[in-house]
Amino acid sequence: MLSQNIQISLAGKFVISVVVCLLALMLLPFALYAADNSDTTTISVSLGSTISISTTGTVSIDVTPVTGGSQSSASDTVTVSTNNATGYNLTLADSDADTDLVHENETDTITAHDGTFAAPTALDNNTWGYAIAGGDFDESYSTINNAASSTTKWAGVPASGDEDTLKTTNDTASDDATTVWFSVKADTSNPNGDYSDTVTYTATTNN
Protein backbone atom coordinates (compact mmCIF):
# COMPACT_ATOMS: atom_id res chain seq x y z
CA MET A 1 0.00 0.00 0.00
CA LEU A 2 2.88 2.22 0.96
CA SER A 3 4.74 1.47 -2.25
CA GLN A 4 1.52 2.14 -4.23
CA ASN A 5 1.22 5.54 -2.50
CA ILE A 6 4.80 6.33 -3.46
CA GLN A 7 4.12 5.31 -7.10
CA ILE A 8 1.05 7.56 -7.18
CA SER A 9 3.02 10.33 -5.62
CA LEU A 10 5.73 10.02 -8.30
CA ALA A 11 3.14 10.00 -11.04
CA GLY A 12 1.51 13.02 -9.44
CA LYS A 13 4.84 14.81 -9.31
CA PHE A 14 5.41 13.99 -12.95
CA VAL A 15 1.98 15.33 -13.91
CA ILE A 16 2.49 18.43 -11.77
CA SER A 17 5.90 19.03 -13.39
CA VAL A 18 4.45 18.71 -16.86
CA VAL A 19 1.58 21.08 -16.00
CA VAL A 20 4.03 23.62 -14.51
CA CYS A 21 6.24 23.42 -17.61
CA LEU A 22 3.24 23.88 -19.90
CA LEU A 23 2.05 26.85 -17.85
CA ALA A 24 5.54 28.34 -17.97
CA LEU A 25 5.64 27.91 -21.74
CA MET A 26 2.19 29.51 -22.03
CA LEU A 27 3.20 32.45 -19.87
CA LEU A 28 6.56 32.95 -21.58
CA PRO A 29 5.17 35.01 -24.49
CA PHE A 30 3.41 37.31 -22.01
CA ALA A 31 6.65 37.69 -20.08
CA LEU A 32 8.50 38.52 -23.33
CA TYR A 33 5.74 40.91 -24.33
CA ALA A 34 6.02 42.65 -20.99
CA ALA A 35 9.78 42.85 -21.43
CA ASP A 36 9.30 44.35 -24.93
CA ASN A 37 6.97 46.97 -23.57
CA SER A 38 9.24 48.04 -20.80
CA ASP A 39 12.32 48.29 -23.09
CA THR A 40 10.77 50.36 -25.90
CA THR A 41 12.96 53.30 -26.91
CA THR A 42 12.25 55.77 -29.65
CA ILE A 43 15.32 56.84 -31.60
CA SER A 44 14.90 59.99 -33.61
CA VAL A 45 17.54 61.10 -36.09
CA SER A 46 17.50 64.28 -38.13
CA LEU A 47 19.72 64.31 -41.19
CA GLY A 48 20.61 67.76 -42.45
CA SER A 49 20.42 68.54 -46.17
CA THR A 50 23.78 68.94 -47.90
CA ILE A 51 25.17 69.60 -51.33
CA SER A 52 28.77 69.41 -52.46
CA ILE A 53 30.76 69.99 -55.63
CA SER A 54 34.31 69.08 -56.56
CA THR A 55 36.86 69.03 -59.35
CA THR A 56 40.35 67.63 -59.54
CA GLY A 57 43.58 68.91 -61.08
CA THR A 58 43.86 71.56 -63.76
CA VAL A 59 42.50 72.13 -67.26
CA SER A 60 45.46 72.86 -69.52
CA ILE A 61 45.10 72.94 -73.28
CA ASP A 62 48.24 73.00 -75.41
CA VAL A 63 47.92 74.14 -79.00
CA THR A 64 50.66 74.44 -81.62
CA PRO A 65 49.02 76.78 -84.15
CA VAL A 66 49.42 76.41 -87.92
CA THR A 67 48.22 78.74 -90.65
CA GLY A 68 45.02 76.81 -91.33
CA GLY A 69 44.25 76.39 -87.62
CA SER A 70 45.00 73.75 -85.05
CA GLN A 71 42.59 72.41 -82.41
CA SER A 72 43.21 70.77 -79.01
CA SER A 73 40.99 69.86 -76.08
CA ALA A 74 41.09 68.78 -72.44
CA SER A 75 38.47 67.46 -70.07
CA ASP A 76 37.35 68.33 -66.58
CA THR A 77 35.27 66.14 -64.28
CA VAL A 78 32.79 67.82 -61.98
CA THR A 79 31.21 65.68 -59.28
CA VAL A 80 28.14 66.62 -57.27
CA SER A 81 26.68 64.93 -54.21
CA THR A 82 23.43 65.74 -52.43
CA ASN A 83 21.05 63.95 -50.11
CA ASN A 84 18.20 66.04 -51.49
CA ALA A 85 15.55 63.56 -52.68
CA THR A 86 14.64 65.71 -55.69
CA GLY A 87 18.18 65.96 -57.07
CA TYR A 88 20.26 68.91 -58.15
CA ASN A 89 20.97 71.42 -60.92
CA LEU A 90 24.48 71.92 -62.27
CA THR A 91 25.18 75.06 -64.30
CA LEU A 92 28.18 76.57 -66.07
CA ALA A 93 28.98 80.19 -66.89
CA ASP A 94 31.96 82.45 -67.14
CA SER A 95 32.90 84.00 -63.81
CA ASP A 96 32.35 87.50 -65.27
CA ALA A 97 30.98 89.29 -68.32
CA ASP A 98 34.20 88.83 -70.34
CA THR A 99 34.06 85.41 -71.96
CA ASP A 100 37.38 85.59 -73.83
CA LEU A 101 40.55 83.66 -73.04
CA VAL A 102 42.92 86.52 -72.27
CA HIS A 103 46.65 86.53 -73.01
CA GLU A 104 49.04 87.18 -70.14
CA ASN A 105 49.78 90.54 -71.84
CA GLU A 106 46.10 91.33 -71.08
CA THR A 107 45.59 92.57 -74.65
CA ASP A 108 45.30 89.63 -77.02
CA THR A 109 42.32 87.33 -76.74
CA ILE A 110 40.79 84.11 -78.02
CA THR A 111 37.07 84.78 -78.22
CA ALA A 112 34.26 82.55 -77.03
CA HIS A 113 32.73 80.38 -79.77
CA ASP A 114 29.33 81.49 -81.07
CA GLY A 115 27.81 78.00 -80.91
CA THR A 116 25.37 77.58 -78.01
CA PHE A 117 24.24 74.86 -75.64
CA ALA A 118 21.05 74.48 -77.71
CA ALA A 119 22.90 74.63 -81.05
CA PRO A 120 26.58 73.69 -80.71
CA THR A 121 28.79 73.84 -83.81
CA ALA A 122 32.40 73.21 -84.88
CA LEU A 123 34.98 75.70 -83.61
CA ASP A 124 36.25 78.52 -85.84
CA ASN A 125 39.86 79.65 -85.74
CA ASN A 126 40.84 81.67 -82.65
CA THR A 127 37.82 80.64 -80.62
CA TRP A 128 37.28 78.39 -77.63
CA GLY A 129 34.29 76.50 -76.28
CA TYR A 130 32.99 73.71 -74.08
CA ALA A 131 31.00 70.53 -74.61
CA ILE A 132 29.30 67.76 -72.67
CA ALA A 133 28.52 64.49 -74.43
CA GLY A 134 24.89 63.84 -75.38
CA GLY A 135 21.90 66.02 -76.17
CA ASP A 136 22.64 68.44 -79.00
CA PHE A 137 26.39 67.89 -78.57
CA ASP A 138 28.21 64.85 -79.97
CA GLU A 139 27.47 61.46 -78.43
CA SER A 140 31.03 61.20 -77.13
CA TYR A 141 34.26 63.20 -76.94
CA SER A 142 37.92 62.32 -76.67
CA THR A 143 41.10 64.32 -76.37
CA ILE A 144 42.05 66.28 -79.49
CA ASN A 145 45.74 67.06 -80.01
CA ASN A 146 46.51 69.74 -82.60
CA ALA A 147 43.98 68.50 -85.13
CA ALA A 148 43.96 70.40 -88.42
CA SER A 149 40.22 69.89 -88.67
CA SER A 150 37.55 68.59 -86.35
CA THR A 151 33.79 68.41 -86.81
CA THR A 152 33.12 68.02 -83.09
CA LYS A 153 30.45 70.37 -81.71
CA TRP A 154 31.15 73.09 -79.14
CA ALA A 155 29.32 75.90 -77.37
CA GLY A 156 30.71 79.17 -76.14
CA VAL A 157 30.83 79.57 -72.36
CA PRO A 158 28.04 82.07 -71.55
CA ALA A 159 28.67 85.21 -69.56
CA SER A 160 28.05 85.28 -65.83
CA GLY A 161 24.34 85.50 -65.10
CA ASP A 162 23.38 83.60 -68.25
CA GLU A 163 24.20 80.12 -67.00
CA ASP A 164 23.83 77.00 -69.13
CA THR A 165 22.20 74.15 -67.21
CA LEU A 166 24.48 71.16 -67.78
CA LYS A 167 22.52 68.65 -65.76
CA THR A 168 19.26 68.32 -63.81
CA THR A 169 18.62 65.24 -61.70
CA ASN A 170 15.58 64.03 -59.78
CA ASP A 171 17.13 61.88 -57.06
CA THR A 172 19.82 61.86 -54.41
CA ALA A 173 23.34 61.78 -55.84
CA SER A 174 26.64 60.45 -54.57
CA ASP A 175 29.69 61.69 -56.48
CA ASP A 176 27.65 62.00 -59.66
CA ALA A 177 30.24 62.87 -62.31
CA THR A 178 29.82 65.14 -65.33
CA THR A 179 32.67 65.37 -67.82
CA VAL A 180 33.04 68.83 -69.31
CA TRP A 181 35.34 69.25 -72.32
CA PHE A 182 37.09 72.48 -73.22
CA SER A 183 38.68 73.13 -76.60
CA VAL A 184 40.67 75.85 -78.36
CA LYS A 185 41.27 76.30 -82.08
CA ALA A 186 44.00 78.78 -83.07
CA ASP A 187 45.88 79.85 -86.19
CA THR A 188 49.12 81.82 -86.30
CA SER A 189 47.49 85.26 -86.08
CA ASN A 190 47.55 85.34 -82.28
CA PRO A 191 50.83 85.84 -80.40
CA ASN A 192 52.18 82.85 -78.49
CA GLY A 193 51.89 82.70 -74.72
CA ASP A 194 49.41 81.68 -72.04
CA TYR A 195 45.75 82.52 -72.44
CA SER A 196 43.32 81.92 -69.60
CA ASP A 197 39.82 82.54 -68.28
CA THR A 198 37.81 81.50 -65.23
CA VAL A 199 34.49 79.66 -65.33
CA THR A 200 32.05 78.93 -62.51
CA TYR A 201 30.30 75.64 -61.87
CA THR A 202 27.22 76.05 -59.68
CA ALA A 203 25.30 73.32 -57.91
CA THR A 204 21.98 73.88 -56.14
CA THR A 205 19.25 71.48 -55.13
CA ASN A 206 16.39 70.85 -57.54
CA ASN A 207 13.53 71.54 -55.15
Add this chain to the structure above:
Amino acid sequence: MKKLLVLLGLVVTFFAIGLSGKQINAQQEGEERITLSPAISRPDLKTGQTADGDLTIINDGTTRYTFLLYARPFSVKGESYDPNYTEVNDRTEAYQWVEFEKNKLELGPNERVQVNYTVKVPEQAAPGGHYAVLFAETQPPNDGSSVARKKRVGSLLYMTVDGQIDEEGNLESWDIETLQRTKPLVGSVRIKNTGNVHFLSTTHVTFYNIFGKKRYDRSQETLVLPGTIRRVPIEWSDAPYFGIYKVSGDVRLLDRTENLPQKWVVLLPTSLIIVLAGVLVALFTWFVFRHHLQRRKRKV
Protein backbone atom coordinates in the same frame (compact mmCIF):
# COMPACT_ATOMS: atom_id res chain seq x y z
CA MET B 1 72.27 32.22 -51.85
CA LYS B 2 68.69 31.19 -52.66
CA LYS B 3 67.52 32.51 -49.30
CA LEU B 4 69.29 35.79 -49.99
CA LEU B 5 67.56 36.09 -53.38
CA VAL B 6 64.14 35.30 -51.85
CA LEU B 7 64.78 37.91 -49.13
CA LEU B 8 65.82 40.46 -51.77
CA GLY B 9 62.68 39.68 -53.78
CA LEU B 10 60.52 40.20 -50.73
CA VAL B 11 62.18 43.55 -49.98
CA VAL B 12 61.70 44.70 -53.61
CA THR B 13 58.04 43.60 -53.57
CA PHE B 14 57.50 45.36 -50.25
CA PHE B 15 58.93 48.61 -51.62
CA ALA B 16 56.97 48.28 -54.87
CA ILE B 17 53.71 47.92 -52.92
CA GLY B 18 54.66 50.88 -50.78
CA LEU B 19 55.45 53.05 -53.82
CA SER B 20 52.25 52.07 -55.65
CA GLY B 21 50.29 53.15 -52.58
CA LYS B 22 52.03 56.51 -52.70
CA GLN B 23 51.16 56.85 -56.40
CA ILE B 24 47.50 56.26 -55.67
CA ASN B 25 47.61 58.89 -52.94
CA ALA B 26 49.30 61.29 -55.34
CA GLN B 27 46.46 60.78 -57.83
CA GLN B 28 43.89 61.55 -55.16
CA GLU B 29 45.66 64.74 -54.19
CA GLY B 30 44.41 67.97 -55.71
CA GLU B 31 40.69 67.36 -55.26
CA GLU B 32 38.96 70.63 -54.40
CA ARG B 33 35.59 69.90 -52.82
CA ILE B 34 33.20 72.18 -51.00
CA THR B 35 30.13 70.98 -49.09
CA LEU B 36 27.34 73.21 -47.83
CA SER B 37 24.54 72.56 -45.33
CA PRO B 38 21.63 73.17 -45.23
CA ALA B 39 20.96 72.93 -48.95
CA ILE B 40 17.54 74.56 -48.49
CA SER B 41 15.66 76.28 -45.67
CA ARG B 42 12.11 77.62 -45.52
CA PRO B 43 11.73 80.13 -42.69
CA ASP B 44 8.48 81.90 -41.79
CA LEU B 45 9.20 85.57 -41.15
CA LYS B 46 7.39 88.70 -40.03
CA THR B 47 7.75 92.16 -41.51
CA GLY B 48 10.35 94.15 -39.61
CA GLN B 49 11.84 90.99 -38.08
CA THR B 50 15.53 90.17 -37.97
CA ALA B 51 15.98 86.42 -38.15
CA ASP B 52 19.18 84.46 -37.57
CA GLY B 53 20.48 81.59 -39.67
CA ASP B 54 23.69 79.71 -40.19
CA LEU B 55 25.49 77.76 -42.88
CA THR B 56 28.03 75.02 -42.37
CA ILE B 57 30.79 74.82 -44.96
CA ILE B 58 32.98 71.73 -45.07
CA ASN B 59 36.23 71.22 -46.96
CA ASP B 60 36.10 67.47 -47.58
CA GLY B 61 38.65 67.61 -50.40
CA THR B 62 42.41 67.44 -50.24
CA THR B 63 43.41 71.05 -50.95
CA ARG B 64 43.23 74.25 -48.93
CA TYR B 65 41.13 77.00 -50.49
CA THR B 66 39.65 80.41 -49.88
CA PHE B 67 35.92 80.81 -50.38
CA LEU B 68 33.46 83.69 -50.54
CA LEU B 69 29.97 83.85 -49.06
CA TYR B 70 27.29 85.99 -50.65
CA ALA B 71 23.57 86.08 -51.44
CA ARG B 72 21.98 86.31 -54.87
CA PRO B 73 18.40 86.39 -56.21
CA PHE B 74 16.79 83.05 -56.95
CA SER B 75 14.10 82.44 -59.53
CA VAL B 76 13.50 79.91 -62.29
CA LYS B 77 13.41 79.95 -66.09
CA GLY B 78 10.60 78.16 -67.93
CA GLU B 79 8.63 75.13 -66.86
CA SER B 80 11.77 73.01 -66.59
CA TYR B 81 12.80 75.24 -63.67
CA ASP B 82 16.32 76.03 -64.85
CA PRO B 83 17.77 78.15 -62.05
CA ASN B 84 18.22 81.89 -62.51
CA TYR B 85 20.62 83.55 -60.09
CA THR B 86 20.49 87.08 -61.50
CA GLU B 87 16.95 88.31 -62.19
CA VAL B 88 15.83 90.80 -59.56
CA ASN B 89 12.08 91.31 -59.05
CA ASP B 90 9.60 91.77 -56.19
CA ARG B 91 10.07 88.17 -55.09
CA THR B 92 13.86 87.94 -55.43
CA GLU B 93 15.09 91.26 -54.06
CA ALA B 94 15.12 89.49 -50.71
CA TYR B 95 18.76 88.55 -51.31
CA GLN B 96 19.52 92.11 -50.19
CA TRP B 97 18.01 91.33 -46.76
CA VAL B 98 20.78 88.80 -46.04
CA GLU B 99 23.97 89.78 -44.24
CA PHE B 100 26.79 87.37 -43.40
CA GLU B 101 28.99 87.85 -40.34
CA LYS B 102 31.96 86.90 -42.54
CA ASN B 103 32.25 87.02 -46.32
CA LYS B 104 35.65 85.49 -46.97
CA LEU B 105 37.19 82.51 -45.21
CA GLU B 106 39.85 79.87 -45.72
CA LEU B 107 39.49 76.16 -45.04
CA GLY B 108 42.06 73.38 -44.99
CA PRO B 109 41.31 69.73 -45.79
CA ASN B 110 38.83 68.15 -43.36
CA GLU B 111 38.06 71.48 -41.76
CA ARG B 112 34.58 72.92 -41.34
CA VAL B 113 33.16 76.24 -40.29
CA GLN B 114 29.76 77.50 -39.26
CA VAL B 115 28.95 80.99 -40.48
CA ASN B 116 26.04 82.97 -39.08
CA TYR B 117 23.89 85.32 -41.10
CA THR B 118 20.90 87.53 -40.46
CA VAL B 119 17.82 88.21 -42.56
CA LYS B 120 16.40 91.70 -41.97
CA VAL B 121 12.86 91.79 -43.34
CA PRO B 122 11.78 95.33 -44.29
CA GLU B 123 8.58 96.70 -42.76
CA GLN B 124 7.13 97.21 -46.24
CA ALA B 125 7.93 93.68 -47.48
CA ALA B 126 5.02 92.19 -49.40
CA PRO B 127 3.32 89.17 -47.84
CA GLY B 128 4.06 85.76 -49.36
CA GLY B 129 7.13 84.08 -50.80
CA HIS B 130 10.54 85.70 -51.20
CA TYR B 131 13.49 83.82 -52.66
CA ALA B 132 17.26 83.99 -52.48
CA VAL B 133 20.27 81.71 -52.74
CA LEU B 134 23.23 81.80 -50.39
CA PHE B 135 26.43 80.87 -52.19
CA ALA B 136 29.73 79.52 -50.92
CA GLU B 137 32.23 79.91 -53.78
CA THR B 138 35.79 78.63 -53.95
CA GLN B 139 38.46 80.92 -55.38
CA PRO B 140 40.69 79.14 -57.89
CA PRO B 141 44.40 78.84 -57.15
CA ASN B 142 46.86 80.38 -59.59
CA ASP B 143 47.95 77.00 -60.98
CA GLY B 144 48.53 77.81 -64.65
CA SER B 145 45.22 76.41 -65.89
CA SER B 146 44.02 77.55 -69.28
CA VAL B 147 40.53 77.35 -67.82
CA ALA B 148 40.43 78.07 -64.08
CA ARG B 149 37.30 76.91 -62.29
CA LYS B 150 35.35 78.40 -59.44
CA LYS B 151 32.98 76.04 -57.72
CA ARG B 152 29.98 77.27 -55.84
CA VAL B 153 27.23 75.54 -53.95
CA GLY B 154 23.99 77.23 -53.07
CA SER B 155 21.66 77.07 -50.10
CA LEU B 156 18.17 77.97 -51.28
CA LEU B 157 16.22 80.30 -49.03
CA TYR B 158 12.43 80.06 -49.45
CA MET B 159 11.07 82.73 -47.11
CA THR B 160 7.41 83.30 -46.30
CA VAL B 161 6.59 86.78 -45.00
CA ASP B 162 3.39 86.95 -42.98
CA GLY B 163 0.28 88.84 -44.04
CA GLN B 164 -2.26 87.99 -46.71
CA ILE B 165 -1.05 84.57 -47.84
CA ASP B 166 -2.79 83.18 -50.92
CA GLU B 167 -2.11 79.50 -51.46
CA GLU B 168 -3.66 78.71 -54.80
CA GLY B 169 -2.77 76.34 -57.57
CA ASN B 170 -3.88 73.42 -59.63
CA LEU B 171 -2.83 70.49 -61.75
CA GLU B 172 -2.52 72.03 -65.20
CA SER B 173 -2.00 68.89 -67.30
CA TRP B 174 -0.89 65.28 -67.29
CA ASP B 175 0.92 64.04 -70.38
CA ILE B 176 2.41 60.77 -71.45
CA GLU B 177 2.82 59.71 -75.09
CA THR B 178 0.92 56.54 -75.93
CA LEU B 179 3.57 55.15 -78.30
CA GLN B 180 7.16 55.42 -77.14
CA ARG B 181 10.13 54.02 -79.05
CA THR B 182 12.87 53.86 -76.42
CA LYS B 183 13.20 53.61 -72.72
CA PRO B 184 13.10 55.37 -70.34
CA LEU B 185 9.34 55.69 -70.48
CA VAL B 186 8.68 59.36 -69.96
CA GLY B 187 5.78 61.60 -69.14
CA SER B 188 5.11 64.69 -67.10
CA VAL B 189 2.65 66.59 -65.00
CA ARG B 190 2.43 70.37 -65.00
CA ILE B 191 1.52 72.11 -61.77
CA LYS B 192 0.50 75.77 -61.68
CA ASN B 193 0.89 78.14 -58.73
CA THR B 194 -1.51 81.09 -58.93
CA GLY B 195 -1.00 82.22 -55.34
CA ASN B 196 1.64 84.44 -53.76
CA VAL B 197 3.66 81.79 -51.96
CA HIS B 198 5.36 78.52 -52.86
CA PHE B 199 3.70 75.22 -52.03
CA LEU B 200 4.79 71.62 -51.85
CA SER B 201 3.31 69.10 -54.27
CA THR B 202 3.67 65.34 -54.33
CA THR B 203 3.35 63.55 -57.64
CA HIS B 204 2.68 59.84 -57.37
CA VAL B 205 2.63 57.68 -60.49
CA THR B 206 2.27 53.91 -60.90
CA PHE B 207 2.88 51.79 -64.01
CA TYR B 208 0.88 48.52 -64.24
CA ASN B 209 1.25 45.75 -66.80
CA ILE B 210 -1.75 44.56 -68.82
CA PHE B 211 -2.61 42.05 -66.06
CA GLY B 212 -2.86 44.85 -63.51
CA LYS B 213 0.37 43.96 -61.72
CA LYS B 214 2.31 46.95 -60.38
CA ARG B 215 5.62 47.28 -62.23
CA TYR B 216 6.93 50.70 -61.20
CA ASP B 217 5.93 53.21 -58.59
CA ARG B 218 7.37 56.61 -57.81
CA SER B 219 6.57 59.59 -55.61
CA GLN B 220 8.26 62.91 -56.07
CA GLU B 221 7.99 66.02 -53.93
CA THR B 222 8.50 69.37 -55.64
CA LEU B 223 8.11 72.98 -54.59
CA VAL B 224 6.19 75.22 -56.95
CA LEU B 225 7.02 78.92 -56.94
CA PRO B 226 4.30 81.59 -57.18
CA GLY B 227 3.41 82.76 -60.67
CA THR B 228 4.99 79.73 -62.34
CA ILE B 229 4.06 76.43 -63.93
CA ARG B 230 6.39 73.58 -63.01
CA ARG B 231 6.78 70.60 -65.29
CA VAL B 232 7.50 67.55 -63.13
CA PRO B 233 9.13 64.85 -65.25
CA ILE B 234 8.07 61.24 -64.81
CA GLU B 235 10.66 58.72 -65.86
CA TRP B 236 10.84 54.94 -65.66
CA SER B 237 14.45 54.33 -66.63
CA ASP B 238 14.56 50.58 -65.97
CA ALA B 239 11.51 49.75 -68.07
CA PRO B 240 11.74 46.46 -69.99
CA TYR B 241 12.74 46.45 -73.68
CA PHE B 242 9.11 46.53 -74.79
CA GLY B 243 5.70 46.29 -73.18
CA ILE B 244 2.20 47.65 -72.75
CA TYR B 245 1.39 49.49 -69.54
CA LYS B 246 -1.39 51.46 -67.99
CA VAL B 247 -0.34 54.44 -65.94
CA SER B 248 -2.24 56.22 -63.21
CA GLY B 249 -1.57 58.22 -60.08
CA ASP B 250 -2.36 61.43 -58.30
CA VAL B 251 -0.95 64.80 -57.38
CA ARG B 252 -1.32 66.05 -53.83
CA LEU B 253 -1.17 69.82 -53.44
CA LEU B 254 -2.61 72.37 -51.02
CA ASP B 255 -4.38 69.76 -48.85
CA ARG B 256 -6.20 68.11 -51.72
CA THR B 257 -5.59 65.28 -54.14
CA GLU B 258 -6.06 65.50 -57.89
CA ASN B 259 -6.24 62.15 -59.67
CA LEU B 260 -4.31 61.47 -62.85
CA PRO B 261 -6.68 59.72 -65.29
CA GLN B 262 -5.47 56.30 -66.38
CA LYS B 263 -3.50 56.26 -69.64
CA TRP B 264 -2.06 53.48 -71.78
CA VAL B 265 1.54 53.43 -72.93
CA VAL B 266 3.11 51.13 -75.51
CA LEU B 267 6.88 50.80 -75.48
CA LEU B 268 7.77 49.51 -78.95
CA PRO B 269 11.39 50.00 -80.08
CA THR B 270 11.99 50.70 -83.79
CA SER B 271 14.22 47.62 -84.06
CA LEU B 272 11.32 45.45 -82.86
CA ILE B 273 8.97 47.07 -85.39
CA ILE B 274 11.50 46.24 -88.17
CA VAL B 275 11.74 42.61 -86.98
CA LEU B 276 7.93 42.30 -86.80
CA ALA B 277 7.56 43.87 -90.25
CA GLY B 278 10.19 41.45 -91.58
CA VAL B 279 8.31 38.48 -90.11
CA LEU B 280 5.02 39.72 -91.61
CA VAL B 281 6.60 40.20 -95.04
CA ALA B 282 8.15 36.70 -94.84
CA LEU B 283 4.81 35.18 -93.83
CA PHE B 284 2.99 37.02 -96.62
CA THR B 285 5.60 35.94 -99.20
CA TRP B 286 5.39 32.34 -98.01
CA PHE B 287 1.57 32.46 -98.17
CA VAL B 288 1.55 33.91 -101.72
CA PHE B 289 4.18 31.41 -102.87
CA ARG B 290 2.24 28.49 -101.34
CA HIS B 291 -1.00 29.70 -102.89
CA HIS B 292 0.74 30.02 -106.25
CA LEU B 293 2.15 26.49 -105.96
CA GLN B 294 -1.28 25.08 -105.08
CA ARG B 295 -2.81 26.74 -108.12
CA ARG B 296 -0.12 25.32 -110.39
CA LYS B 297 -0.67 21.83 -108.95
CA ARG B 298 -4.40 22.10 -109.60
CA LYS B 299 -3.78 23.12 -113.20
CA VAL B 300 -1.40 20.16 -113.69
